[in-house]
Amino acid sequence: MKSPVRFERRLEQPKWLNWAIPVVSLITALVLGAIVLLATGKNPLDVYSRIFERGFAGKRALSGSIKTATPLAFTGLCAAIAFRMGLINIGGEGQFYMGAVGATWAGLVFGGDLPPGAVVIVMALSGMVCGGLYAAIVGVLRAKFNTNEIITSLMMNYLAAIFLNYLIYNSTSYWRDPESRNFPAGKPIPDRADWNFYEVGGIKIPLSFLIAILAAAAIWVLYKRTRFGFEVGVIADSPKAARYAGIRTTSTIVIVLALSGALAGLGGAADVGNFRGLLDSKGLQMSGYGYTGIVVAALARLNPISTVVVAVLIGGLTNAGFALQGPDFPSGLVGTLQGLILFTAVAGEVLVKYRIRRNRQAAAVLA
Amino acid sequence: MTSAVRMTGIVKRFPGVVANDGVDVDIRAGEVHALLGENGAGKSTLSNILTGLYRPDEGTVEIDGRAMQFSSPRDALDAGIGMVHQHFRLVSTFTVAENVVLGESDSPFMMDQSRVAQQVEELSNRYGLAVDPSARIWQLSVGEQQRVEIVKVLYRGAKVLILDEPTAVLTPIEADALFKTLRAMVAEGRTVIFISHKLDEVMKVSDRVTVLRGGKTVGTVETVNTNTRELASLMVGRSVEFNRVARSIPADVSQTVLSLRGVSARDDRGRDALHDISLTVGRGEIVGVAGVAGNGQRELAEAISGMRALSSGHIDVAGEQVQSGRARSAIAKGIAHIPEDRLHTGLASSHSVEDNLALKNYRSSSLSKFRVLRRKAIRAQATDLVQNYDVKTPDTVTPVRLLSGGNVQKVLLAREFSSLPKVLIAASPTRGLDVGAIETVRARLVEAAERGVGILLISEDLDEIMSLADRIVVMYEGRLVDEVAAESADRERLGLTMGGSTVSGGAR
Ligand SMILES: Nc1ncnc2c1ncn2[C@@H]1O[C@H](COP(=O)(O)OP(=O)(O)O)[C@@H](O)[C@H]1O
Ligand SMILES: [Mg+2]
Numbered sequence: 071m072k073s074p075v076r077f078e079r080r081l082e083q084p085k086w087l088n089w090a091i092p093v094v095s096l097i098t099a100l101v102l103g104a105i106v107l108l109a110t111g112k113n114p115l116d117v118y119s120r121i122f123e124r125g126f127a128g129k130r131a132l133s134g135s136i137k138t139a140t141p142l143a144f145t146g147l148c149a150a151i152a153f154r155m156g157l158i159n160i161g162g163e164g165q166f167y168m169g170a171v172g173a174t175w176a177g178l179v180f181g182g183d184l185p186p187g188a189v190v191i192v193m194a195l196s197g198m199v200c201g202g203l204y205a206a207i208v209g210v211l212r213a214k215f216n217t218n219e220i221i222t223s224l225m226m227n228y229l230a231a232i233f234l235n236y237l238i239y240n241s242t243s244y245w246r247d248p249e250s251r252n253f254p255a256g257k258p259i260p261d262r263a264d265w266n267f268y269e270v271g272g273i274k275i276p277l278s279f280l281i282a283i284l285a286a287a288a289i290w291v292l293y294k295r296t297r298f299g300f301e302v303g304v305i306a307d308s309p310k311a312a313r314y315a316g317i318r319t320t321s322t323i324v325i326v327l328a329l330s331g332a333l334a335g336l337g338g339a340a341d342v343g344n345f346r347g348l349l350d351s352k353g354l355q356m357s358g359y360g361y362t363g364i365v366v367a368a369l370a371r372l373n374p375i376s377t378v379v380v381a382v383l384i385g386g387l388t389n390a391g392f393a394l395q396g397p398d399f400p401s402g403l404v405g406t407l408q409g410l411i412l413f414t415a416v417a418g419e420v421l422v423k424y425r426i427r428r429n430r431q432a433a434a435v436l437a
Numbered sequence: 438m439t440s441a442v443r444m445t446g447i448v449k450r451f452p453g454v455v456a457n458d459g460v461d462v463d464i465r466a467g468e469v470h471a472l473l474g475e476n477g478a479g480k481s482t483l484s485n486i487l488t489g490l491y492r493p494d495e496g497t498v499e500i501d502g503r504a505m506q507f508s509s510p511r512d513a514l515d516a517g518i519g520m521v522h523q524h525f526r527l528v529s530t531f532t533v534a535e536n537v538v539l540g541e542s543d544s545p546f547m548m549d550q551s552r553v554a555q556q557v558e559e560l561s562n563r564y565g566l567a568v569d570p571s572a573r574i575w576q577l578s579v580g581e582q583q584r585v586e587i588v589k590v591l592y593r594g595a596k597v598l599i600l601d602e603p604t605a606v607l608t609p610i611e612a613d614a615l616f617k618t619l620r621a622m623v624a625e626g627r628t629v630i631f632i633s634h635k636l637d638e639v640m641k642v643s644d645r646v647t648v649l650r651g652g653k654t655v656g657t658v659e660t661v662n663t664n665t666r667e668l669a670s671l672m673v674g675r676s677v678e679f680n681r682v683a684r685s686i687p688a689d690v691s692q693t694v695l696s697l698r699g700v701s702a703r704d705d706r707g708r709d710a711l712h713d714i715s716l717t718v719g720r721g722e723i724v725g726v727a728g729v730a731g732n733g734q735r736e737l738a739e740a741i742s743g744m745r746a747l748s749s750g751h752i753d754v755a756g757e758q759v760q761s762g763r764a765r766s767a768i769a770k771g772i773a774h775i776p777e778d779r780l781h782t783g784l785a786s787s788h789s790v791e792d793n794l795a796l797k798n799y800r801s802s803s804l805s806k807f808r809v810l811r812r813k814a815i816r817a818q819a820t821d822l823v824q825n826y827d828v829k830t831p832d833t834v835t836p837v838r839l840l841s842g843g844n845v846q847k848v849l850l851a852r853e854f855s856s857l858p859k860v861l862i863a864a865s866p867t868r869g870l871d872v873g874a875i876e877t878v879r880a881r882l883v884e885a886a887e888r889g890v891g892i893l894l895i896s897e898d899l900d901e902i903m904s905l906a907d908r909i910v911v912m913y914e915g916r917l918v919d920e921v922a923a924e925s926a927d928r929e930r931l932g933l934t935m936g937g938s939t940v941s942g943g944a945r
Contacts, residue, residue: 297808300792300799307785313744314774314782315796316765 095418099411106406117394121407124393125386132386133274139378139385140344141166143282144337145363146370146377151289152330154372155306157323161208161223163360164230165201165331169338171237172200174245174259174349177342181263189263190277194339201335202328204230209327213320219327231355238351245349256348265343278340282381285333286374293374302326334360369415387411440502441466441597441628442487442518447496449482453831456482457493458652464597466501469619469629471639471660473672474649475871477829477841480632481523483649484599487630488520489513500597519595521586523602527574533557534570537589560591564618580611587618598622599630604638605869608730616642634672634871636665648672673873686887688907690719693755694891695741695772695860700750702740710736712915713750718860718891723882725906725923726895728935733915734895735777738864741893742774743767755859768797773858773890775849777865783849786838790830791819793837794852826851827877843874850881861885864895879905899931911935 104114124131145162152159176196180189208226211217237243239254247257265277293299305312305319312319337359346353366384370376391404442464449457456479464470472480485491487498489507498505500516507513510520527536534553554570561568566584574582583603590598600619604612619629619642633639639646640660648655648671655671695718704710710733718724728734739745741752746762753759760766767774776782784793795804795815804814819833828847830840837848846866853861863882867875882905886892896902902909902923909926911919911934919934921927 295809295812297799297805297810300810303788303792304785304796307787308781310778310782311785311796313764314742314776316743316763316768318765 091418095414099414103407121390125390129272134389135386139381140279141337141359143378143381145359146366148330148334149364149367150372155302155326158220159330162334162363164227165205165334166338167230168204169197169201169335173197173339173342177259177263181260197335197339198332202332205331206328209324213323234351258348276344278344286378289374443499448494461654462647468644471643471646472632476843478649479652517596519590520599529575537592564621579606597628601632688722692720693717696753698751701748721886721889723892723906725902725909728912732912738862771859773853773861775863775866789834791833794819822851861892
């Protein structure tokens with residue numbers, strides 16, 4: 071049997087596809103979504119304007135989206151920085167947990183004594199060190215023993231989850247609130263350790279979101295302008311050429327993974343300092359920031375600046391999804407719409423690399 | 438006589454270059470037709486147009502007298518035209534039979550292994566293409582992989598086969614076997630288009646030759662009515678000579694620039710590849726390392742350039758020891774290296790020309806400051822080198838993989854020579870290049886030797902070694918088994934020692 075269409079790799083990838091494909095993808099998603107909505111008896115225009123309203127229109131909606139976007143921006147950067155070197159770190163999830171553990175510890179220990187600004191710095195550093203070291207283990211295994219980082223980083227996500235559960239549920243650890251005997255919970259950090267929010271034109275922006283923007287800019291500079299970025303690029307292109315040029319590939323692998331983990335860990339610190347105020351084992355595991363971050367990075371085509379922008383878009387969609395849910399709007403339908411958008415975006419990604427052609431029985435003959 | 442393929446007035450432009458500029462070729466059914474031209478002459482582009490990979494900007498393609506417009510390789514295959522590419526397109530974890538059926542649009546969901554295997558065997562017997570249908574691609578040598586590619590094209594019923602520089606990856610013996618196969622195919626009425634820049638091969642295998650130069654057709658000649666000299670001058674546009682190259686400044690062997698003492702090293706699989714090698718190269722001396730590929734030459738080059746750790750022994754450059762397995766140390770001591778695998782070892786091929794030219798000195802204070810790259814300085818360096826070494830590239834930000842083979846090698850030479858090295862390791866520096874580029878590379882090597890660089894020239898090409906080297910050593914199974922002065926070198930004796938037979942009076 072002959073399939074009616076086939077994929078062919080594009081020889082040249084025209085530049086305009088870079089923006090045309092995402093736009094077309096989004097429109098396609100909206101059209102497909104409209105069909106689903108019509109089939110379920112909803113007015114698509116109505117639903118779309120509500121999504122826009124709840125996700126992006128107005129100060130409250132935007133404040134909410136940015137809040138949701140913040141952890142995704144960090145895990146997105148975590149994935150992007152490693153993927154750019156061809157290191158598939160899918161351990162952002164576990165590295166995020168470890169960052170939260172480290173930051174909570176720092177908040178609990180120093181929150182009472184140090185001045186607030188210093189507490190933020192100590193918490194952030196502690197989160198970065200914990201996430202970074204956790205990812206560095208993956209890096210060392212990869213660099214020294216050539217183990218597959220996809221598998222090790224994934225397995226370490228489960229380890230980190232078990233560790234969280236142990237800290238909160240199965241022990242009387244320093245992180246657990248001693249007053250919560252019946253229903254175990256994390257010990258809240260002192261108020262002084264809470265990270266700030268800033269009002270910009272009526273929009274509430276968490277300190278950690280600003281940090282994410284700074285981090286994205288720093289990564290961009292690191293990869294585009296520095297010797298280190300040059301070395302990473304050469305290793306990604308050809309490890310043999312890198313060794314030939316005297317680039318230290320093993321240490322670069324470890325450093326990149328540690329940086330990647332540090333970004334996720336910083337996200338974990340932000341989660342504690344800016345939002346939850348304690349180590350929330352269950353909440354962290356239900357959010358799955360690490361995995362969504364991979365999608366964010368992929369949609370942003372691994373560009374750090376775009377990663378932050380995409381995080382806000384996904385954050386808005388997520389919030390709108392929560393807002394739409396109700397008796398007349400089942401959560402399954404929300405999930406379908408979000409899924410369609412991701413699906414067309416990924417399909418669009420394929421179209422940048424391949425073109426679709428129709429199969430014919432024989433070549434056209436122009437007599 | 439009927440034309441199997443006729444291409445008229447083909448024009449194909451790429452950004453910054455006209456790859457085909459009004460090419461005419463007329464290929465008769467049942468002949469081996471050679472397309473001869475230097476690297477960059479436009480041979481691959483022309484064949485990609487014929488197989489539907491590229492669409493011509495102008496011109497017409499006729500197959501069996503009918504005008505065709507292909508928009509994909511599948512269309513071309515449907516019209517009976519199949520191509521064996523310069524770079525193979527095989528899935529290395531699949532078997533030969535699986536690769537043969539792979540990509541068939543009507544391949545069934547479950548393939549009938551035994552039926553395919555039988556057909557593959559039948560094809561391979563008929564044309565002398567020894568391949569085992571159940572072997573996996575990664576287990577095969579390059580020559581065998583090429584045979585798989587040919588079987589694949591035949592299996593799909595191609596009447597016209599295009600082979601793009603098929604011998605570039607073959608040993609001379611494999612090449613001869615390939616020529617027999619090609620003759621067997623035309624004897625059966627198929628048509629072969631054989632792309633090459635090697636004159637001897639074209640003389641040996643083809644019926645007619647069309648010469649391309651600078652994207653234009655220079656002419657078509659009957660092979661029996663021509664000779665290598667005529668073809669060479671058609672190809673490069675002037676007459677060329679192959680002679681022993683004289684040097685204006687002789688070597689100064691009283692000053693040793695490179696010395697290896699008792700060097701041993703292992704290969705990638707951990708087996709001993711170099712055994713107790715001792716060797717010196719004097720100032721301005723060219724020492725040729727002859728040997729059949731796979732006898733430790735690659736490991737030797739890598740050991741000296743710091744890419745491979747020594748298991749014992751020392752390497753000194755001008756009296757200073759190079760740290761074992763530290764490429765950075767080797768570079769700092771003044772060792773330049775032109776590796777055999779230019780595109781993946783010597784260069785980061787997806788990177789731009791300017792990045793590649795800075796690949797070894799981006800750490801220097803002129804190109805980076807406080808660990809931040811000075812992009813302007815990197816570009817200025819590239820602009821200079823591109824001009825001095827006559828690299829043909831649209832600009833300095835073009836990825837090197839888009840350049841033709843000769844220009845790729847020029848980028849490498851530009852970077853390695855401009856570092857003002859004391860020692861140069863050159864591994865097969867002219868392999869795969871056209872006559873013009875070979876001349877350039879050889880002239881640059883001689884120039885470097887005259888400036889006092891000690892050169893270790895590792896090559897399978899005895900003619901090259903004999904025309905350039907002062908002294909020749911022979912490598913066999915990781916050992917240096919013979920050493921002779923180049924003037925007194927005897928081709929027969931070198932051939933014997935390369936093959937492992939001992940010669941009385943030879944070293945050890
Ligand atoms: N895809 C491409 N993009 C830009 N330039 C190309 C491309 N393919 C070939 N060229 C250029 O066209 C010219 C002819 O190349 P090619 O056909 O590969 O020559 P040959 O096969 O004879 O060595 C060269 O200058 C080469 O750099
Ligand atoms: Mg070519």
